[in-house]
Amino acid sequence: MKSFWRSAAWKPAVFLLSLVPLAHLVWRFENNDLGPNPLEELTHVTGDWAIWFLLLSLAITPLRRLLGQPDLIRFRRLLGLFAAFYAVLHTGVWAYFDKQLDPTELIADLTLRRFIIAGMISLVILLILAATSTNASIRFLGKNWRRLHRLVYLAAALAVLHYYWLVKADTRLPLSYAGILLLLLLARTIPLRSNANLTK
Numbered sequence: 751m752k753s754f755w756r757s758a759a760w761k762p763a764v765f766l767l768s769l770v771p772l773a774h775l776v777w778r779f780e781n782n783d784l785g786p787n788p789l790e791e792l793t794h795v796t797g798d799w800a801i802w803f804l805l806l807s808l809a810i811t812p813l814r815r816l817l818g819q820p821d822l823i824r825f826r827r828l829l830g831l832f833a834a835f836y837a838v839l840h841t842g843v844w845a846y847f848d849k850q851l852d853p854t855e856l857i858a859d860l861t862l863r864r865f866i867i868a869g870m871i872s873l874v875i876l877l878i879l880a881a882t883s884t885n886a887s888i889r890f891l892g893k894n895w896r897r898l899h900r901l902v903y904l905a906a907a908l909a910v911l912h913y914y915w916l917v918k919a920d921t922r923l924p925l926s927y928a929g930i931l932l933l934l935l936l937a938r939t940i941p942l943r944s945n946a947n948l949t950k
């Protein structure tokens with residue numbers, strides 16, 4: 751029987767849903783509804799969505815195993831690309847609005863502030879993974895593609911560290927993300943359920 755998740759409607763639906771946070775942010779921006787500190791709000795919301803998409807994309811493999819739904823794999827690349835997309839927006843907001851694209855200020859932050867350095871390395875990894883997520887790259891890189899794409903865990907760990915280092919007092923949220931990431935890693939060891947084809 752054709753799997754529920756194989757319907758052609760799912761991918762466009764997930765794509766459009768993934769754009770909702772951006773549409774909502776643009777709407778709030780246009781309506782001057784970003785609160786007393788719009789720059790901070792833009793940075794925070796885009797950063798939050800980047801990390802959530804990253805964790806969602808990492809949840810796909812354990813979910814396939816837990817639910818015995820191998821076709822969920824169809825959404826992993828899309829969710830990962832949206833993580834990179836929101837991370838680029840997030841960094842763009844910081845560079846354009848906060849630093850006014852001033853090279854001296856940008857370089858100072860990118861070399862001296864440890865939370866920015868962690869964020870930058872995470873972003874670079876996400877961009878490399880996005881650039882090599884095409885079918886042509888998968889064919890070209892062969893077995894090395896999988897090895898390269900395991901770096902997504904490093905990108906996620908660095909994003910969590912980035913958040914942990916920037917918060918001044920209440921570390922509960924970044925620590926929760928760290929816990930979720932650890933659980934997702936552990937969940938990869940869950941044995942395959944039934945006869946589902948989970949070879950990817």
Ligand code: HEM
Nearest residue numbers: 793794797798800801837841844869870872873909913916
């Ligand atoms: C060059 C790369 C990056 C730069 C310059 C950067 C910069 C920033 C800045 C300035 C803040 C706000 C700090 C504050 O409020 O004091 C922030 C927060 C944050 N960033 Fe980044 N970031 C980068 C990459 C990333 C990446 C790749 C992710 C996730 C995949 C990420 C996720 C977050 C999160 C979750 C927050 C906290 C949001 C909140 O408080 O609600 N950042 N980042």
